[in-house]
Amino acid sequence: MTETNPTTQRALRILLIVAIGYLALLIGQPAGLDVGRIITDIVKTPTNVVQQLVIGLANGSIIVIIALGYTLVYGIIELVNFAHGEVFMLGAFTALMALSIFTTTTATGGLTAPFWAALLGFIPAMVLCGLLNAGIERLAYRRLRNSPKLAVLISAIGMSFILQNIGLQFGALGKLTQVGPEFQVFQVLGSNNAAPKSFPVVLSTENLLGDFPIRITQADVLVMGAALVLMLALNWFVQSTRLGKAMRAVAQNRDAAAMMGINVDQIIALTFLIGGALAGAAGMMFGLYNGTVVFTMGFTAGLRSFTAAVLGGIGNIRGAALGGILIGLLAAFSDQYLAVRWTNAWVFLILVLVLLFRPTGLLGQESGDKA
Amino acid sequence: MKQKILSNAEIIGILLMGFVALITGGWSVIIIVLLIGALVGVNTEAEPGAWRKALLPGAISAAAVVLATIIHNHVIMGLPRQEPIPAASTAPLVYIGAIVLGTAMAVLVVALRSASDARVRKFGLIGLLLACAVAFPFFEQYAQLFWANAIIVAMIFAMQALGLNIVAGYAGMLDLGYVAFFAIGGYTIAFLNSPQFNLQVWFWLVIWVAAAAAALFGLILGTPVIPLRGDYLAIVTLGFGEIVPIVFRNLNAITILEPVSSLVAALTGNPASAICLVGCIEPFNLTNGTDGITPIGRPIFPGVQFVTGQYIPWYFLILGLLIASVFFISRLRNSRIGRAWVAIREDELAANSMGINLVRTKLIAFMLGAMFSGFAGAFYGSYVSFISPDAFDFSISVIVLCMVILGGTGSIVGVILGGFIIKVTDLLLLDKLQVVMGGLLQATLFQGIENQGMQNFLESLFNASQYKLLLFGIILVTMMQFRPQGLVPSTAERKA
Amino acid sequence: MADLLAVNNVTKAFGGLIAVNAVDFHIAPGMIAGLIGPNGAGKTTLFNNITGLYTPTKGEIVFDGQRVSGLKPHEVQARGIARTFQNIRLFGQMTALENILVGMHSRLKGNIFEAFFRPPRVRHEEAEAAAKALDLLDFVGLGRKFADWPARNLPYGFQRRLEIARALASDPKLLLLDEPSSGLNVEETEDMAFWIEDISRDLGITVIMVEHDMTLVSRVSDRVMAMNQGRVLAMGSAAEVQRHPAVVEAYIGTPAAAGETVERAAS
Numbered sequence A: 001m002t003e004t005n006p007t008t009q010r011a012l013r014i015l016l017i018v019a020i021g022y023l024a025l026l027i028g029q030p031a032g033l034d035v036g037r038i039i040t041d042i043v044k045t046p047t048n049v050v051q052q053l054v055i056g057l058a059n060g061s062i063i064v065i066i067a068l069g070y071t072l073v074y075g076i077i078e079l080v081n082f083a084h085g086e087v088f089m090l091g092a093f094t095a096l097m098a099l100s101i102f103t104t105t106t107a108t109g110g111l112t113a114p115f116w117a118a119l120l121g122f123i124p125a126m127v128l129c130g131l132l133n134a135g136i137e138r139l140a141y142r143r144l145r146n147s148p149k150l151a152v153l154i155s156a157i158g159m160s161f162i163l164q165n166i167g168l169q170f171g172a173l174g175k176l177t178q179v180g181p182e183f184q185v186f187q188v189l190g191s192n193n194a195a196p197k198s199f200p201v202v203l204s205t206e207n208l209l210g211d212f213p214i215r216i217t218q219a220d221v222l223v224m225g226a227a228l229v230l231m232l233a234l235n236w237f238v239q240s241t242r243l244g245k246a247m248r249a250v251a252q253n254r255d256a257a258a259m260m261g262i263n264v265d266q267i268i269a270l271t272f273l274i275g276g277a278l279a280g281a282a283g284m285m286f287g288l289y290n291g292t293v294v295f296t297m298g299f300t301a302g303l304r305s306f307t308a309a310v311l312g313g314i315g316n317i318r319g320a321a322l323g324g325i326l327i328g329l330l331a332a333f334s335d336q337y338l339a340v341r342w343t344n345a346w347v348f349l350i351l352v353l354v355l356l357f358r359p360t361g362l363l364g365q366e367s368g369d370k371a
Numbered sequence B: 001m002k003q004k005i006l007s008n009a010e011i012i013g014i015l016l017m018g019f020v021a022l023i024t025g026g027w028s029v030i031i032i033v034l035l036i037g038a039l040v041g042v043n044t045e046a047e048p049g050a051w052r053k054a055l056l057p058g059a060i061s062a063a064a065v066v067l068a069t070i071i072h073n074h075v076i077m078g079l080p081r082q083e084p085i086p087a088a089s090t091a092p093l094v095y096i097g098a099i100v101l102g103t104a105m106a107v108l109v110v111a112l113r114s115a116s117d118a119r120v121r122k123f124g125l126i127g128l129l130l131a132c133a134v135a136f137p138f139f140e141q142y143a144q145l146f147w148a149n150a151i152i153v154a155m156i157f158a159m160q161a162l163g164l165n166i167v168a169g170y171a172g173m174l175d176l177g178y179v180a181f182f183a184i185g186g187y188t189i190a191f192l193n194s195p196q197f198n199l200q201v202w203f204w205l206v207i208w209v210a211a212a213a214a215a216l217f218g219l220i221l222g223t224p225v226i227p228l229r230g231d232y233l234a235i236v237t238l239g240f241g242e243i244v245p246i247v248f249r250n251l252n253a254i255t256i257l258e259p260v261s262s263l264v265a266a267l268t269g270n271p272a273s274a275i276c277l278v279g280c281i282e283p284f285n286l287t288n289g290t291d292g293i294t295p296i297g298r299p300i301f302p303g304v305q306f307v308t309g310q311y312i313p314w315y316f317l318i319l320g321l322l323i324a325s326v327f328f329i330s331r332l333r334n335s336r337i338g339r340a341w342v343a344i345r346e347d348e349l350a351a352n353s354m355g356i357n358l359v360r361t362k363l364i365a366f367m368l369g370a371m372f373s374g375f376a377g378a379f380y381g382s383y384v385s386f387i388s389p390d391a392f393d394f395s396i397s398v399i400v401l402c403m404v405i406l407g408g409t410g411s412i413v414g415v416i417l418g419g420f421i422i423k424v425t426d427l428l429l430l431d432k433l434q435v436v437m438g439g440l441l442q443a444t445l446f447q448g449i450e451n452q453g454m455q456n457f458l459e460s461l462f463n464a465s466q467y468k469l470l471l472f473g474i475i476l477v478t479m480m481q482f483r484p485q486g487l488v489p490s491t492a493e494r495k496a
Numbered sequence C: 001m002a003d004l005l006a007v008n009n010v011t012k013a014f015g016g017l018i019a020v021n022a023v024d025f026h027i028a029p030g031m032i033a034g035l036i037g038p039n040g041a042g043k044t045t046l047f048n049n050i051t052g053l054y055t056p057t058k059g060e061i062v063f064d065g066q067r068v069s070g071l072k073p074h075e076v077q078a079r080g081i082a083r084t085f086q087n088i089r090l091f092g093q094m095t096a097l098e099n100i101l102v103g104m105h106s107r108l109k110g111n112i113f114e115a116f117f118r119p120p121r122v123r124h125e126e127a128e129a130a131a132k133a134l135d136l137l138d139f140v141g142l143g144r145k146f147a148d149w150p151a152r153n154l155p156y157g158f159q160r161r162l163e164i165a166r167a168l169a170s171d172p173k174l175l176l177l178d179e180p181s182s183g184l185n186v187e188e189t190e191d192m193a194f195w196i197e198d199i200s201r202d203l204g205i206t207v208i209m210v211e212h213d214m215t216l217v218s219r220v221s222d223r224v225m226a227m228n229q230g231r232v233l234a235m236g237s238a239a240e241v242q243r244h245p246a247v248v249e250a251y252i253g254t255p256a257a258a259g260e261t262v263e264r265a266a267s
């Protein structure tokens, strides 16, 4: 074999990259990858870029909190907890119900609830989803711990279907409002099981920056703040508490941890509990931020968050944070500059590419960071 | 130990079949007693003279089913909202006949299985099954059961499940985006044989093109994916399965500009100067978006009309395809390549050390699975004469997976059985159940509840057809926990 | 005579752990070689390097005049090296017969279309393969009545023999046995010695065997190599190696001294 000149090699590689890029720009156009239009859009309203950054960060914050649940569970039992997205969805429904207790009808006929109710609502959402997730582990995964990995994954898929169906039929409670005033709390569910449910208005949509062309609302601040608080709390828990250390020990080596006297079952249940609580919190954040929730949203949110976890390096807490923000930004920019209809496809494409070319994710190398 | 008249499997069978009889009624009793009779026959140990042992359990099972039918015909039919059943099916003679028929079936199956001649053992059951399959559509038509559509769709899905069984059951790869290939098959026939592009390519060619297109995409996706770990493979295929419908949904207004010229045009502020490549005068509509494509070409066969509502030709065509699939797949399983798949599933490292090229062998499985799905997709498209992206969401992949898991991964008989159970439940039984529940509610609870809102709520809560996902989810979870080998495990199948 | 297998200065490192350290030896055709050493000595790792499961960090492996290090396991197997595993790795759900047929995979030719249409050539090939597989079952003393038993239902000792039959199915030139007597009782171990001798004498296959049972090793091996901590300690006849001071020292501190049977639980 003849040795090719390194410069020629480099030139060839550059050529290849250019060719692939060009091809992507060609076939990516139906999916919104139209450089000409994108540039025109950006030039027309440059502030919009910053605006998308804000939106992306806020949505990313929610994704981070869901992604943490995937990463914690994967870190400890190497399972893609397929049902996690549905736990999040049920979290949003729980949050909605919690809020609805304090919901009142405004003069214009809209529904509204006080701010403290939203903060209070985090508690039932987190508690119920934590218990739900731990219950799922007990019911559907624990017995399979020594089965082939795919068996647990299939069980998880089954669980996600069950939960989604519960989400669908939960909506039936809305029909009770016709029965009488005693069922007024279910008003928020509307009369169609499957239809999206509107969250009562809690936060003002007023721009905190006044007339500045970039909008930052209470919702943005609340969502990012909540995410920050939750992440700091989780980090403190995992790094500094006895149970957190036990969790890390089980994640590193389950058998060794068991021999050290750690109750592995209990720690795994705890991990699910924490992951579920985070999903519940994310449900409330999502509802407050986006205004509507629907029983099918767990799938998309789940896949986005899972992608985030994988992108950051699954099993890695900091990775989930980084991946979540990146996916949030990607989604926001795709919505604005590519095409809303294609955003999911772009996210999946990222997922596929990461799994193919860098399955360890961006921060995957730092194994010491594993939860 | 006390001798039990009915085994556990038979008791479960009776409960389930009895339940089916309870919600269907009418002439369906004939089919159900045959099924329960076959179950008893298969479940009785084969030995010379064993047919006598099947008499009593066969008669009891058939009688139980008949009892359930009588309850349907004479009690449930009294409820409001029920669909009428043919009067002839409620004659006492029918009930007696059904018991005799069920018992006879049980006895016949046992007798065939314990025949001394090996050829009778081998082909007797197949012949019996074939006879029932051939008789079914004519009986169905006579009895006004309206099951033909569900059965045809079930067969198409069973074909698909057989393909997934190659990938997941034999080679042990969890393909969660299996629906993508079904969609590719369906859209291929929709492009080549519909008014969308005014093409009328010969049907018998198109289905092979569809299968080949699906296999090609299987190759393109499979090549990078196959070396991945099992759970990553599952997720990547799932992502692919999600992308494909999005693509079909949104490729209805394509305009492609030359990128460099478009960039220059944007920078110089002169949009008109961009060079247009595709969809210049008006955007190119490839897939017709969410509206889908209809009508789609039908099979052509001298002397036979394939049209909507005429089920018998479709039934036999697809039955023939299903039989051919079973034939070929069982040959594959018992070939060098089939053994290699199972070896990989059982122990990848050992298989590799025994000389099996992992990537190539898995890729073949992946492509073949895709091909089956594409093939089934083409027939599905042709059968329903309508293709739209909504028919291909993730739940389809899971439903097909559910068929494989329920029936038994790696087991041909099991997978087909699973396909029938799932699809018939999905398309038929849940709706029947809903009608019965609705009637029951109206006749009982609603008598005491005046409030319209409460009635609506209860109706919605007891709406059986809203619980599909729940049912499939429960099947997946419980099968994995309690019977991961499925209803008809593959090793048992081979030992028989 | 030319060497059948040449392991030239092979090193395998896992991160900082050097599991096989500059191992260098040659095996002549027709030989039965014994490989001994305490737990963790690197014996299995050495086998894994030879069979392509690992690529050596340093050094190369030449088999039958061709370099095999760097090839994939199935490519190595196709060149004539077959193996068994320390903790039996049969295809549990497949029948005993099918397990052996899988072993013949690289020797059969049927492709996918032939699997579909089964032309006479393939039918003939399959029939021959099945006949040969039954012969192999006989050869390892399993008997045909077990042919359609799922492998996982076979008794432990039978599974060990089936694994050997599966390895023999590809007509290898070199057979690597990783602790063939582990988990067997005295009688079964005795039988195993006969089979190994038969394999060498009747089938003309060269054998390298990792063993802890020194009686078995002394009985069948033409040559013995002792390893510890990745290094070769000694090579020579069984008696020589057992007496070698480095070997004696390596075994001190382990449950049994060299020369005795090291009882090990099957894992």
Ligand SMILES: Nc1ncnc2c1ncn2[C@@H]1O[C@H](COP(=O)(O)OP(=O)(O)OP(=O)(O)O)[C@@H](O)[C@H]1O
Pocket (backbone or CB within 6 Å): C014, C017, C019, C037, C038, C039, C040, C041, C042, C043, C044, C045, C046, C086
């Ligand atoms: N894949 C691997 N990754 C990291 N370390 C490994 C790997 N495989 C083997 N080792 C290490 O290499 C060393 C040698 O192991 P090996 O299995 O070759 O020993 P052995 O001589 O076969 O011992 P035994 O008699 O217990 O089978 C051990 O310390 C083991 O932990």
Ligand SMILES: [Mg+2]
Pocket (backbone or CB within 6 Å): C043, C044, C045, C086
């Ligand atoms: Mg070893």
